[in-house]
Amino acid sequence: MSFSYYGELCTEVYNHTKKIGQSIDGDMTYYEAKLQHCKGRILEAMVGSGRVIIPLLESGLLVDGVDYSPDMLNSCRQRCMERGLVTNLYESSLQELSLPDKYEAIIIPAGSFLLIEKREESLKALKRLYEHLQPGGRLLLDLFLPDTNFKCGQWDGTSTFSLPGGDVITMEGKLVEADLFNQYKVSYIKYEKWRNGALIQTELQRFALRWYGIEEFKLVLESIGFTDVVVSADFVPDKTPTNAEQIFAFEARK
Numbered sequence: 001m002s003f004s005y006y007g008e009l010c011t012e013v014y015n016h017t018k019k020i021g022q023s024i025d026g027d028m029t030y031y032e033a034k035l036q037h038c039k040g041r042i043l044e045a046m047v048g049s050g051r052v053i054i055p056l057l058e059s060g061l062l063v064d065g066v067d068y069s070p071d072m073l074n075s076c077r078q079r080c081m082e083r084g085l086v087t088n089l090y091e092s093s094l095q096e097l098s099l100p101d102k103y104e105a106i107i108i109p110a111g112s113f114l115l116i117e118k119r120e121e122s123l124k125a126l127k128r129l130y131e132h133l134q135p136g137g138r139l140l141l142d143l144f145l146p147d148t149n150f151k152c153g154q155w156d157g158t159s160t161f162s163l164p165g166g167d168v169i170t171m172e173g174k175l176v177e178a179d180l181f182n183q184y185k186v187s188y189i190k191y192e193k194w195r196n197g198a199l200i201q202t203e204l205q206r207f208a209l210r211w212y213g214i215e216e217f218k219l220v221l222e223s224i225g226f227t228d229v230v231v232s233a234d235f236v237p238d239k240t241p242t243n244a245e246q247i248f249a250f251e252a253r254k
Contacts, residue, residue, distance in 0.1 A: 006069035009191035009203040030235035040104035046112035049075035094125035108141035117208035150178040226252035
């Protein structure tokens with residue numbers, strides 16, 4: 001079986017567990033406050049299926065979205081249509097990003113930037129995001145540090161999700177590679193969809209995570225050309241980070 005990238009079953013689980021407008025550790029309030037005075041276009045990179053972009057559109061902001069997963073984008077597009085919302089949704093990797101507009105702000109919520117596995121690819125992505133900002137435009141994203149209690153080679157316990165139509169999706173994860181020195185880990189996630197007790201669909205996802213220290217990521221942003229880099233803990237503006245269990249919200253300007 002080949003690996004999927006945020007495929008159909010992953011998207012179903014995501015939509016079931018992360019509702020539109022649902023705040024994860026306070027991120028919705030943070031991004032809404034940071035963007036409320038924007039007059040120009042905003043881009044949500046790694047937009048997923050619409051948890052964040054839809055409430056922003058409903059508030060009257062001009063927001064486009066981009067994602068590499070066609071299944072996530074199709075779900076986001078359908079949800080926007082159901083609500084009468086008009087937006088531009090683009091399918092692209094951030095490394096190859098080439099959109100017709102420049103943006104007043106670009107956001108990447110939910111730690112999604114950590115999903116770019118290779119360091120050189122993350123630098124390419126940041127360079128493309130920088131080029132898509134207007135002069136003085138802002139990049140806002142959040143990062144976290146993972147649990148480093150690595151246990152490789154065994155499937156975790158099964159999570160079960162009962163869908164509205166009666167189907168059930170089970171999910172298991174297995175850590176297959178972890179490198180604390182090089183700051184990345186790779187897991188396999190197996191999704192199985194069941195109907196009336198029979199297995200009808202299977203999906204295997206390779207899930208990689210690359211993390212960064214606070215000062216390290218500041219230097220990365222500055223090496224791209226960003227200035228005025230500010231880091232806040234737990235989506236509280238100007239709250240200084242103090243420990244590794246916090247979420248780190250970065251704001252930087254072109």
